[in-house]
Amino acid sequence: MDFESKIISREISQILWELEKTVGTAESCTGGRIAEAMIATPGASKYFKGGVVSYVDEIKERLLHVDAQVLEEQTAVCEEVAKQMVKGACQTLNTNYAIAATGFAGPTGGTKEIPVGTIWLACGDIDRQVTFMVQEDHGRDINLAIATNKAMQMFLDFLKDEQTRV
Numbered sequence: 001m002d003f004e005s006k007i008i009s010r011e012i013s014q015i016l017w018e019l020e021k022t023v024g025t026a027e028s029c030t031g032g033r034i035a036e037a038m039i040a041t042p043g044a045s046k047y048f049k050g051g052v053v054s055y056v057d058e059i060k061e062r063l064l065h066v067d068a069q070v071l072e073e074q075t076a077v078c079e080e081v082a083k084q085m086v087k088g089a090c091q092t093l094n095t096n097y098a099i100a101a102t103g104f105a106g107p108t109g110g111t112k113e114i115p116v117g118t119i120w121l122a123c124g125d126i127d128r129q130v131t132f133m134v135q136e137d138h139g140r141d142i143n144l145a146i147a148t149n150k151a152m153q154m155f156l157d158f159l160k161d162e163q164t165r166v
Helices: 003-019 033-038 057-064 068-074 079-093 140-165
Strands: 023-027 048-053 097-103 118-124 129-135
Touching: 003 033, 003 140, 023 033, 023 079, 033 048, 033 097, 033 140, 048 057, 048 079, 057 068, 057 079, 068 079, 079 097, 079 118, 079 129, 097 140, 118 140, 129 140
Parallel strands: 023 048, 023 097
Antiparallel strands: 097 118, 118 129
């Protein structure tokens, strides 16, 4: 994990402590990297409950309650699946918030319509999710690092917005 993720993790932990809220992760292509970034700060057990690595659609459906029809019609690499993964993680893990990632990290798996390097990120709660699409291919390792950092930054921005709503 890089230095930037550790700094973001520390900021996230401070906000979650202040808000007395919890978070979990629902990860496909990132395979637990976002969860790893979340626990980089000592004391993470106060706010981080856990994560689901849902690498295949069956797990997205069973554990995260992602709609099978959406998976069939739009594939797992779409904004709607990322949003449903957030909602499902909040329910399954009993958390206030969740962060999700689904995509094609590479080097294979992409299609003409959804190329390698396309990764949908989402974060939020059951009622409100924000999303971001990463669409750049720098090779698997860099794609995953970019997605993890973007997910962490997106969640930090979401939390800062939440603070203004309180």
